Amino acid sequence: MIVDTARIERLLKEAVVTEEGVAEILQRxxxxxxxxxxxxxxxxxxxxxRLRKMLxxxxxxxxxxxxxxxxxxxxxxxxxxxxxxxxxxxxxxxSNRTVSRKALTPEEVVAEARTLVAMGxxxxxxxxxxxxxxxxxxxxxxxxxxxxxxxxxxxxxxAPPMDVPSLKKLKAAGVGVFQVFQETYHRPTYGRVHPxxxxxxxxxxIEVMDRAMEAGFGDxxxxxxxxxxxxxxxxxxxxxxxxxxxxxxxxxxxxxxIPRLRPAAHxxxxxxxxxxxxxxxxxxxxVYRLTVPTAGVVVSTRESAGLRNSLIRSGATQLSAASRTxxxxxxxxxxxxxxxxxxxxxxxxxxxxxxxxxxGGLPSLCTTCYRVGRxxxxxxxxxxxxxxxxxxQANAIxxxxxxxxDCPVNGxxxxxxxxxxxxxxxxxxxxxxxxxxxxxxxxxxxxxDLYF
Numbered sequence: 001m002i003v004d005t006a007r008i009e010r011l012l013k014e015a016v017v018t019e020e021g022v023a024e025i026l027q028r029x030x031x032x033x034x035x036x037x038x039x040x041x042x043x044x045x046x047x048x049x050r051l052r053k054m055l056x057x058x059x060x061x062x063x064x065x066x067x068x069x070x071x072x073x074x075x076x077x078x079x080x081x082x083x084x085x086x087x088x089x090x091x092x093x094x095s096n097r098t099v100s101r102k103a104l105t106p107e108e109v110v111a112e113a114r115t116l117v118a119m120g121x122x123x124x125x126x127x128x129x130x131x132x133x134x135x136x137x138x139x140x141x142x143x144x145x146x147x148x149x150x151x152x153x154x155x156x157x158x159a160p161p162m163d164v165p166s167l168k169k170l171k172a173a174g175v176g177v178f179q180v181f182q183e184t185y186h187r188p189t190y191g192r193v194h195p196x197x198x199x200x201x202x203x204x205x206i207e208v209m210d211r212a213m214e215a216g217f218g219d220x221x222x223x224x225x226x227x228x229x230x231x232x233x234x235x236x237x238x239x240x241x242x243x244x245x246x247x248x249x250x251x252x253x254x255x256x257x258i259p260r261l262r263p264a265a266h267x268x269x270x271x272x273x274x275x276x277x278x279x280x281x282x283x284x285x286x287v288y289r290l291t292v293p294t295a296g297v298v299v300s301t302r303e304s305a306g307l308r309n310s311l312i313r314s315g316a317t318q319l320s321a322a323s324r325t326x327x328x329x330x331x332x333x334x335x336x337x338x339x340x341x342x343x344x345x346x347x348x349x350x351x352x353x354x355x356x357x358x359x360g361g362l363p364s365l366c367t368t369c370y371r372v373g374r375x376x377x378x379x380x381x382x383x384x385x386x387x388x389x390x391x392x393q394a395n396a397i398x399x400x401x402x403x404x405x406d407c408p409v410n411g412x413x414x415x416x417x418x419x420x421x422x423x424x425x426x427x428x429x430x431x432x433x434x435x436x437x438x439x440x441x442x443x444x445x446x447x448x449d450l451y452f
Contacts, residue, residue: 002206002244003185008236011041022051026058029290032066033384040239040291044232044283052283059286059315062293068389069423070364070396071356072296072318073349074123075116076158078327079104079142083129085197087183088268089225089261092129094197095268102327103134106145113150115330119322119349120407122153122365122399125179130160130198140173147174153449154367156221160198161208167215176370177254178212179221180205184228185237193228193269209245209253218376219254220245221298226284227261227272235284242292250377255296255318256288262302262344278307282314289315294383301345305352308345309359321345321352353403354412357419364396365403368451390429394436394452397423401443402450 025039035043046052080103083092091099104112109126116124126142128134143155156177157170170178184190187202194200209220222241224234242253260281261272276284281303288297297316299308301323308319323343324330347355353363368391369379382388400420403409409416424440427433432452439450 002210003237003240005185005187005237008037008041008233008240011038011236012045012232015041015045017042017045017047017051019048019051022046022054026054026290029293030058030062032062032293032386034293035291037236037240037243037291040236040287041232043287043290044235046283049279052279055290056282056286056314059289060313063289063315063317066293066383066386066389067317068393068396069360069362070366070392071312071316071361072123072364072366073121073321073352074125074156074318075119075121075349076125076127076300076320076323076325077109077112077116078325078329079109079126079128079139080131080134081129081327082131082134083197084131085129085199086195087197087199088193088195089183089228091267093268103138104142104327106141108328109142110145110149112328112330113146113152117151118407120365120403121349122151123156123176123367124152124154125156125158125177125320127158128160136162136166136169140169143170143173143175154370158221161205162211164211164215167212167217171216175217176367177219177221178217179223179255179257180208180212181223181225181257181259182206182238182241183225184234185224185241186229186233189229189273206241209241210248213245213249213251213376218251218379219370221255221257222253223255223257223259223298225259225261226276226281227274230274231276231280231284235287239288239291242295246380251375251380252292252294254375254379255298256292257298257300258284258288258316259300260302281307282310285311285314285316294380301343303344305345305347305355309355312356312359312361319352321347321349348410350407350410350412353400354415357412357415362393362396362419362423363400363403364392365399366392366395366451368395372451390427390432391452393423393427394432397427397436398439398443398450398452401440402448405443406448 081092154176157175158179246252296318298318299316356363
């Protein structure tokens with residue numbers, strides 16, 4: 001059993017939250033080695049504002065201990081909004097017949113990716129609905145076209161669940177992370193919000209990460225759509241899913257995404273069934289960070305700029321930026337096409353980077369680990385051992401240096417260069433520091449795509 005529903009419900013019912021108990025859990029969590037599900041149940045049940053503050057502070061410290069000050073940035077690229085599923089919360093659902101549908105050709109995908117590269121992005125997440133007309137071959141054609149014809153360095157994919165042979169082909173095409181969200185792990189709720197289409201099959205969906213790892217994906221991404229059911233249940237279930245992957249394959253989920261349900265065009269639900277407040281949202285991020293500290297906690301542009309900044313302080317490590325959630329959305333041709341959901345942070349990439357710098361962080365466009373094989377079990381164990389921070393910091397410095405050299409920064413160059421200088425000064429490892437100085441000189445001389 002991947003997720004034991006009865007156990008999760010019991011842990012939540014029996015969770016005891018005291019100041020002494022929380023302090024003891026946070027002390028263990030501060031080592032960056034992770035927590036057990038019983039600990040997470042106690043932390044996710046915290047209501048006292050003082051204890052919440054302690055929780056978020058510890059999570060921010062663990063994030064910096066394991067990954068440094070870097071915050072990874074990426075963009076989603078929607079391939080198609082055709083879909084045969086009937087998900088009530090999604091604008092792409094099949095019964096939504098009054099809106100324009102579009103599937104980008106590989107050539108159009110290349111044009112979109114080139115637009116993103118011109119902005120400064122180096123990693124992209126290709127997203128598509130579920131429709132047999134736009135099958136595995138189509139996704140692979142798009143992946144390969146992006147690699148052949150743009151400067152994009154790594155392509156991740158968010159696509160419908162597949163069988164092992166199909167996933168092997170997708171991996172062979174060069175995909176980095178394969179991402180599928182369970183949406184909600186509460187089976188009765190899952191059935192209600194997925195009334196039609198292949199996505200009705202709860203088990204086929206939840207088992208896809210096992211198949212992906214069997215197919216060679218060291219890195220997979222999971223997540224719950226917060227607001228469909230009690231966030232405490234779905235948060236613990238998401239963690240239990242990651243634990244299952246670790247027990248079976250030796251690697252935690254590489255990313256845990258935290259989308260919060262937002263209305264879409266022709267929303268088929270009367271309201272958000274289980275609203276998640278901003279304070280509870282911060283708590284979820286912090287619990288994820290402390291329980292599975294090696295995972296990237298990913299925040300989308302569904303959230304406001306101010307909230308996203310505070311979520312970084314609570315342990316988030318990855319942000320999408322300048323996002324468009326419709327096929328062709330990065331060009332004028334996509335402006336009349338259905339969006340999957342409404343966004344709330346409309347800042348450009350450089351504006352997001354400037355905000356991270358202003359908060360004392362370090363924006364990163366790094367793509368290294370996927371390309372050098374530092375993935376799966378190796379990444380999980382290196383991160384738990386505290387060995388990734390030096391690589392993350394150095395690679396963030398190199399990508400920021402390259403960005404400043406190649407992209408317009410709209411009057412923010414001085415603050416970015418100050419952040420760069422400060423980050424270089426914080427490198428502690430003498431060998432890394434020496435090699436970094438050489439690579440920075442090489443960047444000044446015109447070389448590109450340098451990393452550790």
